Amino acid sequence: MECIEIKNDLLDYLDNNLETERKARFEEHVKECPDCSKILEQFRKLNEKLSGAKSIEPTEGFEHDFYQKLQFEKEKISNRHSFTGLLKETYKVAAAVLLFAGGTIFGLIIQNQRSNKTNLTSLENEVKQLKHYVTLSVLNENTASEKIKAIDFVFEQQQLEKETALALYNTLISDDNSNVRIAAANALHYFSNDETIRKMLMHALIDQNDPYIQAELITIIAKFNNREAYNIIETFINQDNINIEVKNFGQQMIENL
Amino acid sequence: MNQLSDEYLMEKVKLGHIDYMSELFKRYNNQILNYLYKSTGKLEDSQDLTQIVFIRLIKYRTSFNKSKSFKPWLYHIARNEINRHYQSKKDNILFVETPDIISNDLPDYEQDEKLYKCINMLSDEYKDLIVLSKFQGLKYKEMAELFSTTEASIKNKIFRALEKLRKIYFETE
Numbered sequence: 391m392e393c394i395e396i397k398n399d400l401l402d403y404l405d406n407n408l409e410t411e412r413k414a415r416f417e418e419h420v421k422e423c424p425d426c427s428k429i430l431e432q433f434r435k436l437n438e439k440l441s442g443a444k445s446i447e448p449t450e451g452f453e454h455d456f457y458q459k460l461q462f463e464k465e466k467i468s469n470r471h472s473f474t475g476l477l478k479e480t481y482k483v484a485a486a487v488l489l490f491a492g493g494t495i496f497g498l499i500i501q502n503q504r505s506n507k508t509n510l511t512s513l514e515n516e517v518k519q520l521k522h523y524v525t526l527s528v529l530n531e532n533t534a535s536e537k538i539k540a541i542d543f544v545f546e547q548q549q550l551e552k553e554t555a556l557a558l559y560n561t562l563i564s565d566d567n568s569n570v571r572i573a574a575a576n577a578l579h580y581f582s583n584d585e586t587i588r589k590m591l592m593h594a595l596i597d598q599n600d601p602y603i604q605a606e607l608i609t610i611i612a613k614f615n616n617r618e619a620y621n622i623i624e625t626f627i628n629q630d631n632i633n634i635e636v637k638n639f640g641q642q643m644i645e646n647l
Numbered sequence: 648m649n650q651l652s653d654e655y656l657m658e659k660v661k662l663g664h665i666d667y668m669s670e671l672f673k674r675y676n677n678q679i680l681n682y683l684y685k686s687t688g689k690l691e692d693s694q695d696l697t698q699i700v701f702i703r704l705i706k707y708r709t710s711f712n713k714s715k716s717f718k719p720w721l722y723h724i725a726r727n728e729i730n731r732h733y734q735s736k737k738d739n740i741l742f743v744e745t746p747d748i749i750s751n752d753l754p755d756y757e758q759d760e761k762l763y764k765c766i767n768m769l770s771d772e773y774k775d776l777i778v779l780s781k782f783q784g785l786k787y788k789e790m791a792e793l794f795s796t797t798e799a800s801i802k803n804k805i806f807r808a809l810e811k812l813r814k815i816y817f818e819t820e
Contacts, residue, residue: 401806432817436809439762440781445681448694456672456698463705464665533663 391419396426403430404437468535534567541573550581559590563597571603579610588614592622601633608636612643620647653717661708671717672701678783679725685778686729696732700725719792722779726793765815773808780805 396419402408403416420427541561544554555578562574575594581587595607608626611619626632627640653674659667679700683693703724704711711720766774779785779793787805791798 397806397810401802401809429813432813433809436813436816437781439759440777443759443762443782445677446684446690446693448677448680448697449690452694453672453676456676456701457669459698459702460665460668460672460705463702467663467665467705 391415393419393423393426396420396423396429400430400433404433468533534565534570537561537565537567537570538573541570541577544577545580550578550584550587555581555587555590559594562594562603568600568602571600572606575603575606575610579613582610582614592619595622595626601636604633604636605639608640608643612647615647620644623647654713657704657708657711657717657720658713660705661711661713665705668701668705671704675718675721676701679721682722682725682778682783683729685782687732692732696725696728700728703728716789716792718785719789722783722785722789722793726775762816765812768815769808769811772804773811776801776805776808777812 396416399408399412399416403413408416420430541558544550544558547554550558558574558578562571562578565571565574575591578587578591578594582591591607592611595604595611598604598607604626608623611623623640623644627637627644632640651670653671656667656671660671676697680693680697683696683700684690687693687696700721704721707724711717766777769777776790779790780787785793787798787802790805791801794801
């Protein structure tokens with residue numbers, strides 16, 4: 391092996407990356423060549439010094455500070471989505487209203503205003519139907535803020551359709567985002583004069599693992615102010631795996647019932 | 648979470664699950680902080696820049712290519728941040744080492760100071776190569792990706808940088 395080859399193989403030798411035979415030839419040459427031996431020794435020392443360099447540690451609060459910035463970024467992104475989402479949904483509804491209104495006006499002219507009232511009622515129904523489908527489709531995918539926006543549409547409906555109620559129930563027990571779950575709980579609560587919806591909410595309490603939502607559901611169920619609500623809350627808080635604060639909260643609520 | 652690859656986590660961030668950035672921050676904040684510290688020499692500036700680097704990862708998340716490694720991309724953004732920092736300050740020193748790092752270890756201090764002085768005598772390109780490969784421990788493959796070149800070419804450049812440093816360190820007094 392020549393001195394020039396030693397230089398080519400030096401980093402691999404120090405990293406222990408040379409094949410056995412090449413390594414043997416490398417070592418053989420270094421043993422006999424004082425220049426290469428000296429260079430190798432100096433490289434070794436340099437490597438040691440470089441790898442022994444000390445590192446600094448951040449000051450206290452550095453990580454916490456970053457997590458706050460991260461939260462801020464998250465909110466910025468979700469606001470941007472909710473704004474564009476809102477625009478999209480508004481456009482969808484506006485376009486539908488325009489289309490149906492245009493169609494209705496056209497129909498009215500043709501029919502010479504004979505069935506004026508019927509057409510307006512049908513227009514209202516179509517818009518309601520559209521909002522219902524928007525809610526359903528948005529709940530199935532999209533971001534948290536878009537889902538919350540879609541849930542807001544529910545409050546405009548006079549009666550909750552079975553399909554929407556089920557979609558809200560599924561959202562309430564399984565959505566990743568607690569704010570979306572809370573919105574779904576409140577939407578169902580809005581229609582809780584319906585016996586089926588009340589049952590859904592009570593059932594959701596049993597299926598709920600998040601203490602925050604558990605407390606929200608207890609508040610809602612307590613407002614039903616009946617024996618069944620009392621029993622459900624009592625049974626729920628007496629389970630072993632319930633968060634102590636939720637237990638205390640539930641206890642207070644049933645004492646007031 | 649510990650077992651998930653950097654690329655998987657970054658892909659999640661790219662898809663809008665911003666919370667996954669906390670894990671990437673946990674894994675790399677210290678490394679990036681030390682890298683930036685080698686350039687700024689000021690802890691406070693380095694901390695600010697480190698946070699900016701991780702926020703930039705979120706901002707540029709859609710440009711992350713999951714078929715490439717995360718680390719070279721992270722360092723690419725960190726290097727850009729150093730350049731941006733110096734464009735605003737116009738006092739590029741690229742590598743500094745201040746005594747507070749080594750003050751706990753006085754006997755080594757003079758030796759280390761000599762090493763840092765020698766590193767500072769190198770060209771910016773060589774300093775960067777030494778910092779990334781020796782202090783930051785980047786692999787040849789990662790550095791090749793970072794500099795958009797081949798592993799062989801990077802290895803060759805690192806050798807030349809170390810050879811130059813060796814000569815300055817051992818052959819000048």
